[in-house]
Amino acid sequence: MSPTARFRALPLRSRLALLVSVAVAVAVAAVAAVSWVMVRTQLRDQLDRSLMATNPSAQVLRTLSEPCVAAPSRPAQDIAGNLNPTVQIVLADGSHCWVSGLTNLPVSPADQQVAEGRRPSALHDATAADGTGMRVYTFAARTQPNAPVFGISVAKPLADIDKPLSTLAWVLLLVSGIGVVGAGAAGLWVARTGLRPVDELTGAVEHIARTEDLTVRIPDEGDDEIARLSRSFNSMTAALASSQERQAQLIADAGHELRTPLTSLRTNIELLARSEETGRAIPPEDRRELLASVKAQMTELAALIGDLQELSRPDAVSPGPLGVVALHEIAGSALSRARLRGPELDFTADLAPWYVRGEAAALERAVVNVLDNAVKFSPPGGTVAVSLRAGELAVRDHGPGIAAEELPHVFERFWRSPSARALPGSGLGLSIVARTVQRAGGSAELRAAADGGPGAEAVLRFPGAPTPPPSEPSVVPDQ
Incomplete structure (x- = not known):
């Protein structure tokens, strides 16, 4: 397994704690490295300044210019002050003469160039004869203005700064380690605290998956991302609970509506079967009535099943391709079908051109359902007025009307007014109408007659x- 796969296999809180620890470790390491380099630079600069501050007097220079034999210690003390350095003379031929200190210094090319008078000074690191690392400053000097130039090397051990730097490195390493461990512990605590709502959400999801209890809700205090996630989850479970309730209600209502035609159909078929089994012939008139009743019940069952299939389709799925269709033509076609179902009624139409975006077959079925509802409740010889103006399709009948307290329920599934329960129908027609119209972006309403009549x-x-097709008739004439 690759490191990436192993990392992803860790729990989320462990990954967060690990990432926090790594981030803190990188930050602490960067700060420690920068601090160590800055302190080292400052210490070396301080050491260089102390070496370059050497300024021997003329008497000291004359003493140092004598042959390198038993060089006195006092001039060296005058040169170095209280620095306790290593001091030696460098001549132009590369030879050197030890003056003070515990060891001899090698003569570098830069030191020889200073002794030859080709450069005023040189500053560099060197390794003494005993292996000690030294910081060496060599400067040119004369005993008098016309005297030969020679070099004076003043050096101090690098251990003077290496030891504090080593101590500082260990201190920084210890502090960094403590910081990383503390950051890891803090990251784990923060991850556990911050992910506690996620744990609650996970527990709720597992509880719902195990018990199918959609009444579970998660506290959603605050406005952070976790609270938003909790609110979204609560909204989702509420929507699922509502959908489950509607589904159960639909099944119960469908079972209730199917029971009546099935019972009637079963009774009629049993009568016909018993007649065949016993040999007792049913009078021809009664037999025709039984067969007509069976046919009517089968038709009602087919219509009910078709309505249920229509309502079971998800709202987001259209039954056919959407496009710009002529609503006035659809209304005219539905009106022709309604005339066949109510030949004793008088239909009037005033259909102005109007184009909508939708599915033609579904829209025509919705208009047919509205017209069938008007035909069902219209008295013989009554009038059904249909008008289409500015996208508002109105169908007016002159039947008994509907009570005001029943209006809020007319678009509910399987709802039927007390006066309509003796009439054929499933109570799904207006539900299909409302759903189809809403899918097309519109709205449906059933109200009392605007003129106050029946x-x-x-x-x-x-x-x-947005762009209705051209060359359409302005008004569909009444037929």
Whole structure:
């Protein structure tokens, strides 16, 4: 398994704690390295300044210019002051003469150039004869203005700064280690605290998956991302609970509606079967009535099953391709079908051109359902008025109307008014109408007649299409 795969296999809180520890470790290491380099630079600069501050007097220079034999210690003390350095003379031929200190210094090319008078000074690191690391400063000097130039090397051990730097490095390493461990512990604590709502959410999801209890809710205090996630989860479970409740209600209502035609159908078929089994012939008139009843029940069952299939389709899925369709033509076609179902009624139409975006077959079925509802409740010889103006399709009948307290329920599934329960139908027609109109971006309403007369008026409102096709008739004439 690759390191990336192993890292992803860790729990989320462990990954967060590890990432925090790594980030803190990198930051602490960077700060420690920068601090160590800055302190080292400052210490070396301080050492260089102390070496370059050497300024011997003329008497000292004359003493140092004598042959390198038993060089006195006093001049060296005058040169170095209280620095306790190693001091030696460097001549132009590269030879050197030890003056003070515990060891001899090698003569570098830069030191010889200073002794030859080709450069005023030189500053460099060197390794003494005993292996000690030294910081060496060599400067040119004369005993008098016309005297030969020679070099004076003043050096101090690098251990004077290496030891404090080593101590500092160990201190920084110890502090960094403590910081990384503390950051890891703090990261783990923060991860556990911050992910506690996620743990609650996970527990709720597992509880729902195990018990199918959609009433579980998670506390959603605050406005952070976890609270938003909790609110979204609560909204989702509420929507699922509502959907489950509607599904259960639909099944119960469908079972109730199916029971009546099935019971009637079973009774009629049993009568016909018993007649065949016993040999007792049913009178021809009664037999025709039984067969007509069976046919009517089968038709009602087929219509009910079709309505249930329509309502079971998800709202986001359209039954057919959407496009710009002529609503006035759809209404005219539905009106022709309604005339066949109510030949004893008088239909009037005033259909102005209007184009909508939707599915033609579904829209026509919705308009047919509204017209069938008007035909069902219209008295013989009554009038059904249909108008389409500015996207508002109105269907007015002159039947008994509907009570005001029943209006809020007319678009509910399987709801039927007390006066309509003796009439054929499943109570799904207006539900399909409302759903189809809403899918097209419109709204549906059933209200009392606007003129105060008898009957009811169904109003379907549709938004217009952005670019209606040209060359359409302005008004569909009454037929």
